[in-house]
Amino acid sequence: MSSADSIDPAPTVAEPPPSRTFWAFLRQPFGAGFLLTLGGLAAIAAGSAISSLSTILVYIAFALFISLGLDPAVRWIQERGLARAWSIVIVCVAFLGALAGVLLLIIPTVVRQISQFVGDIPSLFADLQSSDLYLWVEDAFGDQVGTILQDAQTFLADPANIAAIGGGVLQVGTTIATAVTGVVIVIVLSLYFLATLPAMKTSLTRLAPARNRPTIADLTEKITSSVGTYLGGMIVLAFVNAVFAFVMHLILGLPFPQLMAVTAFCITLIPLVGSVLFWAIASTLALFTSPVSALIFAIAYLVYMQLEAYLLTPRVMNRAISVPGSLVVIGALVGGTLLGLLGALIAIPVTASILLVLKELLIPRQDAKV
Numbered sequence: 001m002s003s004a005d006s007i008d009p010a011p012t013v014a015e016p017p018p019s020r021t022f023w024a025f026l027r028q029p030f031g032a033g034f035l036l037t038l039g040g041l042a043a044i045a046a047g048s049a050i051s052s053l054s055t056i057l058v059y060i061a062f063a064l065f066i067s068l069g070l071d072p073a074v075r076w077i078q079e080r081g082l083a084r085a086w087s088i089v090i091v092c093v094a095f096l097g098a099l100a101g102v103l104l105l106i107i108p109t110v111v112r113q114i115s116q117f118v119g120d121i122p123s124l125f126a127d128l129q130s131s132d133l134y135l136w137v138e139d140a141f142g143d144q145v146g147t148i149l150q151d152a153q154t155f156l157a158d159p160a161n162i163a164a165i166g167g168g169v170l171q172v173g174t175t176i177a178t179a180v181t182g183v184v185i186v187i188v189l190s191l192y193f194l195a196t197l198p199a200m201k202t203s204l205t206r207l208a209p210a211r212n213r214p215t216i217a218d219l220t221e222k223i224t225s226s227v228g229t230y231l232g233g234m235i236v237l238a239f240v241n242a243v244f245a246f247v248m249h250l251i252l253g254l255p256f257p258q259l260m261a262v263t264a265f266c267i268t269l270i271p272l273v274g275s276v277l278f279w280a281i282a283s284t285l286a287l288f289t290s291p292v293s294a295l296i297f298a299i300a301y302l303v304y305m306q307l308e309a310y311l312l313t314p315r316v317m318n319r320a321i322s323v324p325g326s327l328v329v330i331g332a333l334v335g336g337t338l339l340g341l342l343g344a345l346i347a348i349p350v351t352a353s354i355l356l357v358l359k360e361l362l363i364p365r366q367d368a369k370v
Helices: 018-026 029-052 054-078 084-119 121-129 132-141 144-157 159-165 169-195 197-206 210-252 257-267 274-287 291-316 325-339 341-368
Strands: none
Touching (some): 029 054, 054 197, 084 169, 197 210, 210 257, 210 274
C-alpha cells in the first residue's frame, strides 16, 4: 500500500442544522434585537412610502384600466388593416373628442342647474310641506319634523355653509385644480400605456421561465381582453342608465334632468350597487317635486334594473369572464373599502383575473398530482 493511500482524508465538518443556527442567533439578544428593529423600520419606511405615493398609484391604476378599456377598439381597427399607431390615434382622438363634447354640453347646464337648485330650495321645501306625505309624517311624529325641516332649509340656503362643507373657497379651488391635474396625468399615462401595451405584455411574459412563457402569454392575453371588455361594457351600461334617467325626468317633469343624467352615469359605474344607489337618490329627490312622480320613477327604474340585469348585461358582457354572485359582492366590498370608487370599479375584473389564474395554472397542477 502506498503512502498516499495510507493518508486519511481530511474530516468533513458537518454544518449545524438550521434549528441550531436559529437558536444560536436568538442567544445573542443585542444582534437579534438590532436586526429585528432594522426589519421593522424598513417595513414602516416601505409602508410610509406607499402611503405617500397612494395618489400616484391611483393615477397609474386608472390609466392602466382606461388603456385596457380602449385596447379592444384599437385592435378592432387593426384587424381592418390599419397600423396600430394610426389605430391608437383614431381611438384617442375619438375618445378625447367625445369627452370634450360631453363636458362642453353638460358642464354649463349642470352649473346652471346647481345654481337653480340652490335658488329653488325655499320653494322645494314649501312644496314638500304642503304635500300629503309631509302632513302624514307631521301627524305621526309631531312638530319636531317641521323644526328639523326649517333648520335644514336655513342651513342649505346659506352659501357660507355650503362652502364650509367643502372646506372653504380656497379648499374647493385647490380640489378643483388637483382634479384637473389628475385628469391630465391620467390621460397622458393612458396614451403611453395604450401605445406600449404589447411591449408591456411581452416584458411581463419574459419574467417567467422559458418553458412557461407560452402559458403565461396566453393567460395575460385572456386577462387583458376580459378586463378591457368588462370596462367597455360598464361604460355602455352606465351610458344607457344615464339616457334612461334623462328621459324619465323629462317625461315626468322632474327638475334637473341633465344633472341627474350625469349623476346616473357616474354612480352606475360602480358595479352591483351603483344602480340601487342611484335609484334611492333619484327617488328621494323626486319626492320634493311630487310624491306621485317619485313613485312612478321608482317603479319604472326598478323595472329597468331588472331588464338591465337579465337582458342588457348578459348581451354586453357576453365576452367577459363570468364571476359567481357571492364573489362579486365580496370583491366589491373589499375593493370599495380599500380603494374607494377605484376599488369598486376594478373589483370584478380583478376577481375575474384571480379566478382565471386559478383555473389556468393552479387547478391543472393540482389535478396532475397523484
